[in-house]
Amino acid sequence: MSTRPDSFYDVMRRQGISRRSFLKYCSLTASSLALGPQFVGNIVHAMETKPRTPVLWLHGLECTCCSESFIRSAHPLAKDVVLSMLSLDYDDTLMAAAGFQAEEVMEETMRKYKGRYILAVEGNPPLNEDGMYCIVGGKPFVEKLRYAAKDCAAVIAWGSCASWGCVQAAKPNPTQATPVHKVILDKPVIKVPGCPPIAEVMTAVITYMLTFDKLPDLDSQGRPKMFYGQRIHDKCYRRPHFDAGQFVEQWDDEAARKGYCLYKMGCKGPTTYNACSTVKWNDGVSFPIQSGHGCIGCSEEAFWDKGSFYDRVTELNVFGVEANADKMGLVTAGAVGVGIAAHAAVSINKHKNTETHKKDSL
Amino acid sequence: MSSPAMTQEPVYVYEKPVRLWHWVNALALVVLAVTGYLIGNPPVVTGGEASDHYLFGYIRFIHFSAGYVLAIGLIGRAYWALVGNRYSRQLFMPEVYRLTYWKGVWHEILWYLFLVSEPRKHVGHNPLADLAIFLFFVLGSLFMIVTGFALYGQGLGEGSWADRLFGWVIPLLGGSQSAHSWHHLGMWYLVIFMMVHIYIAIREQYVSRQSMVSTMIDGWRTWKDDRP
Incomplete structure (x- = not known):
């Protein structure tokens, strides 16, 4: 028995996945990442040799639609890979353990893989009332998030909740739900927005990070370019x-x-x-x-x-007026038009008077 | 410059490039407003295959072309402010730091409210016109150029020149949808300016003591009387 840590491939083989299926998965992933066929080898190699990077998956204020999407990833293998990859190290929705046992797992992973694990966050922390609107394991979620982010390599913000705030941050946002990148300032945050994000996008982002040991190229908003580069x-x-x-x-x-x-x-x-x-x-x-x-x-x-x-043409709220741009514009232009007409009438009248006045005085 | 005129002789105010710019710019603005409105509220062609029609494509093409005309025109006009005569600079620099300027603004307001019987003569813009043109036209069209090219950059794609130069505006305005709405509202801002501008110019042609519309055609400011 070798003592090296399990690779993804080891974990997958143990789950009864054939080598053929494994290679298929690698090719599919390469094409969904828009990589050329020569990268399939890289992915295979990485999956076979690299010790698996654990992913801690936290849930804040959310509806679990990201998880629901994730476990329906189209390539049947993707979910296996990712579930073994997460290995249910910690995902309080999907893992078998519960309560103190679950929290212990998280502690252990954080200790064992200090600085190397990926922190995936589904949902966001509410900051109002010291975070009391979302309590997980007896503590405000924001504290747990900060604690878990402290030693991670990178943060993935799953879904619109974690990336932007989504419905719980919609006006007037009573709980002050705040997207992850505004709370975790000292780690790279990859936004994978969507309500939920597409399953293949989620698995591909994780696979990319594991294969190449780096973050995917991000756009100015922090989203992976390969999936969010176009409308x-x-x-x-x-x-x-x-x-x-x-x-x-x-x-x-x-x-x-x-x-x-x-x-x-x-x-x-x-x-x-x-x-x-x-x-x-x-x-x-x-x-x-x-x-x-x-x-x-x-x-x-x-x-x-x-x-x-x-x-x-959607509604805008400008100076407390709720209307769309055309309504606001038409009403204002109409008012100005009436003003112009009235002003013109007075001007003509006055002009005529002065003209007659001038003539009279001549 | 915004102070009342001291001469009774005709003055050559708007040089040829300024006049040309003014009318090309006016045309571009009208085209932009009409096509822009249609982009928000498109007309519909029905029937036939999609490949038989390209109506919305043409509308957008005209809008983008006119947008380039507006932007390049404004750059050219800014250049002319550097090399042109003293009146060519007025458009970009209302003399808001002078007290006499504000007194002039007040006088013009009284004039438009029919509270003074006689207008003052001005070689260039009168102080109020100067302020209005700066606030509405210069700032308004700058806003439209920046937001317009930012949105255009979304079509050109990430890394395009428009995206690099102006892409930062979109998150600042709260995302693409909001940026569209603000750009749309900016159109109305300029439309309102154009309404008032055209009305005042025609009105002053008749009731003021100087030439107005004709000055933007032949360049000469002429006077209707000899009094200062």
């Missing part, structure tokens, strides 16, 4: 209808049946960065626009506070 709109299969000017105007009109662009129905595809239109959901079956409903922009910051999901 839904840029790769939408209904895009030709957008450019043509063929839009759905009613949910039950002919255009809706023909699958025209949902822009006028408030589709947020043009303002949303995510991979839904390429990776899709549920083993590539579909995604919201394909099902006939516009994108609601769930991976964008504060998407709950951006007005209706069903308007293109």
